[in-house]
Amino acid sequence: EAGVTQSPTHLIKTRGQQATLRCSPISGHTSVYWYQQALGLGLQFLLWYDEGEERNRGNFPPRFSGRQFPNYSSELNVNALELEDSALYLCASSLAGGAGEQYFGPGTRLTVT
């Protein structure tokens, strides 16, 4: 069974641009979570989607947004990129109600220059 997939693997943008990251959950999983992990630091929770709705949001500015599609895949958009946005962005999925048992994708490494 295919795991969580993310694209692209790497993304290089310049300050002020917009970035779009994509995630496909494990088949049957309805919840998708997004995390930011700066180099050498812990996971910072960004967003949680379930059944197409945003269920929870971490302490990030509004320029971080996303959505979940009817097929449960998800997109994370980061507008007005700043140098500090350079990080590994991880997507995870879980069964509905299984928030603690998340399965992660390999991540998208975003570099802002």
Added chain:
Amino acid sequence: RKEVEQDPGPFNVPEGATVAFNCTYSNSASQSFFWYRQDCRKEPKLLMSVYSSGNEDGRFTAQLNRASQYISLLIRDSKLSDSATYLCVVPTGDSNYQLIWGAGTKLIIKP
């Protein structure tokens, strides 16, 4: 007090030794707990779930102490491949749907 707290380490342990580290949590209403491991520059992977007093899986044992509000992870006969950062996760909030992630404990197994 932080909602979830872990000793960042690193714990430097010789191969074959037993090592244990704790994770303390502040929400007494939390019902379930999870340990993840994250290898360097890789994604986290679920290691163990703890729903009652504890759980054991091979060389790994997770225990829950509700009175003192901590969970522990014990690794016996440690292998070089156990070197990783171990993340503690505590669901909280309404219906335990909001996750709080610890910053992780770094473990280095030395030959």
